[in-house]
Amino acid sequence: MTAPAPDVLLAQLHKAADVAASTASKLTDADIPAASALPGWTRGHVLAHLTGICNAMARQLEFASRGETVELYDGGQEGRNKAIDTAAGHDAATHLADLNTALERVLKAFDSLNVAEAAATESSTEASAASGATWQTPISYRGGVVLDGGLALWRELVIHTADLGTGYGPEAWSRQFCEHLFEFLSARVPETHRLVLQPLGLAPVTIGNGGRSVVVSGMITDIAAWLAGREPSLGSLRASAAADDVDLPELLPWPAGTPAK
Structure with missing residues (x-):
């Protein structure tokens, strides 16, 4: 990316x-x-x-x-x-x-x-x-x-x-914008985690370098909204680790700098 x-x-x-x-x-x-x-x-x-x-x-x-x-x-x-x-x-x-x-x-x-x-x-x-x-x-x-x-x-x-x-929500975000958020907001992944983002119908994207691997699956806009601290609007996200369902991990604060509230 x-x-x-x-x-x-x-x-x-x-x-x-x-x-x-x-x-x-x-x-x-x-x-x-x-x-x-x-x-x-x-x-x-x-x-x-x-x-x-x-x-x-x-x-x-x-x-x-x-x-x-x-x-x-x-x-x-x-x-x-x-x-x-x-x-x-x-x-x-x-x-x-x-x-x-x-x-x-x-x-x-x-x-x-x-x-x-x-x-x-x-x-x-x-x-x-x-x-x-x-x-x-x-x-x-x-x-x-x-x-x-x-x-x-x-x-x-x-x-x-x-x-x-x-009425204009994350579901209207473009694929390009969502992929940009994946990259920018990779800083929110905890040091212990490695997230495999799996947008439906698209290739997976891995962010983070920790030892615990968690797969987050769903619509690309929902994954981007979650990373940005917003509510997914098109459906629910699924998180799994070693083929078992798990809770979505807690994310770190917005990347250092003037925060987006």
């Missing part, structure tokens, strides 16, 4: 942004304070977080284009949490306007990478100076590069749109 190529990821970001915006546009004022799929968070909290992560990732790229790095959220984790709590109670129209503005900002930042990559291949001094950030430019997020930030935004948009609980 490998990360999607930058042009593929960019297309996926636009698609995920469209779904997030469309889903948010259907919410009414009465829907905002209702519970989301995340314990303790209303739909308003989820929308505020989506807006926040879009602005935060846009900021990463904007600083990177100047050869600088900046922490993901203004004010760090405390600033992130305060901003979410403050904005959670906004009405539906305000949430939608804020989200659309943030999506436009972050997509513009990622779209500019194609221009930067093209400019970087030019030999002229003028083109080189205008190149700005590329997909491999360092950012502070997880000590990675812009590509890592793009993958993170993809995860945040897709997973949290499902968390809104409006």
Whole structure:
């Protein structure tokens, strides 16, 4: 498994942004304070977080284009949490306007990478100076590069749109996205375990290096949802070890870095 190529990821970001915006546009004022799929968070909290992560990732790229790095959220984790709590109670129209503005900002930042990559291949001094950030430019997020930030935004948009609980759930996640989650969330496998993920009709995927081997079988979207700490939506998962049914193993926390709640 490998990360999607930058042009593929960019297309996926636009698609995920469209779904997030469309889903948010259907919410009414009465829907905002209702519970989301995340314990303790209303739909308003989820929308505020989506807006926040879009602005935060846009900021990463904007600083990177100047050869600088900046922490993901203004004010760090405390600033992130305060901003979410403050904005959670906004009405539906305000949430939608804020989200659309943030999506436009972050997509513009990622779209500019194609221009930067093209400019970087030019030999002229003028083109080189205008190149700005590329997909491999360092950012502070997880000590990675812009590509890592793009993958993170993809995860945040897709997973949290499902968390809104409006009918768009993990069952709508693409195979490519699920396979990306298998790889990224392999960090959640306990050191003692080795998980053999067996999506129905597809080749198995092994994650983890522990001595206890557990096979987890089910729809690919259900396996991905479980790894992401969400409820499977198309059926039940089956876990087995040495041909005997066992409980699904307890997973470790979300990989180190700013958590996805």
